[in-house]
Ligand SMILES: [Zn+2]
């Protein structure tokens with residue numbers, strides 16, 4: 001191809017950073033990305049994309065014939081009060097782009113601009129997916145229901161990554177982020193006087209037993225070479241020092257990389273609650289919701305991404321898996337692709353705080369590399 005994605009991206013670097021700062025100053029929570037999506041849509045229309053709206057989400061196409069490659073960015077922020085003292089600090093109290101989705105939107109907007117400028121060199125179609133509500137809202141599902149993957153042959157997405165040094169593109173085969181589920185329920189006993197426990201069915205020690213038994217799911221039931229998490233993160237029962245409560249409520253989350261481990265965790269939780277409550281004459285309620293499947297990169301597409309990075313001199317490396325979850329998983333269940341990481345950790349600049357932290361920030365000087373990789377992936381995939 002005639003264009004050099006890296007120098008093209010470098011040429012519009014100031015614009016990419018300006019967009020990122022603008023989005024950063026005006027964060028919007030999941031499904032409320034009205035301002036952000038309006039700005040994105042205006043640019044895309046100006047550059048000649050055909051647009052389909054899915055609520056606050058946007059599907060934008062350019063080029064025709066041949067194959068279709070999709071590139072995805074998420075646009076939502078988090079309910080976090082920013083603690084950075086920077087000129088582009090969030091102007092909205094209690095809301096912040098603390099995961100870097102402002103950077104994802106800006107990088108893909110940059111790629112959109114370059115791709116449009118070179119649309120005569122496209123051997124197929126590029127579809128851009130700007131989705132809402134990645135943070136627990138499963139915006140990806142809404143986009144897929146709206147047709148985002150129709151006719152798509154491969155999909156790629158980027159996440160800025162605090163655990164990688166600035167400028168390194170992290171590419172991983174197979175499982176990258178975990179599947180995530182939540183659970184909640186109650187132990188139902190029989191309340192009474194704190195001095196007469198024999199006349200009650202005290203749900204508090206029963207809850208304690210169940211919590212300890214949950215800890216054996218990962219340590220005793222999940223095969224040692226596999227991985228899983230079961231965390232009880234909330235327990236509520238009782239109001240007074242001399243009253244045994246009727247019920248104890250609990251909540252938590254579980255994580256896994258393989259669907260069969262996710263199923264094992266859910267089955268064991270039910271069996272434990274069944275057994276422990278039966279032993280003490282109590283009852284239980286349990287609801288389990290699998291929120292997000294594991295994010296599993298296609299090894300072929302990961303390898304393709306490595307070749308593209310290599311060809312354009314972009315630095316890349318492996319990236320360890322994390323137990324965090326990402327709704328990009330839903331796209332990867334339907335079409336081959338890879339979720340890539342862009343290192344943004346820069347100790348000298350003090351950019352070291354983890355994702356979702358009130359002092360999270362991104363090293364803006366490497367954002368053009370994400371844009372360059374997106375452009376390169378698009379043109380190279382359509383030529384392949
Ligand atoms: Zn996040």
Ligand SMILES: [Zn+2]
Nearest residue numbers: 099101134159
């Ligand atoms: Zn994120």
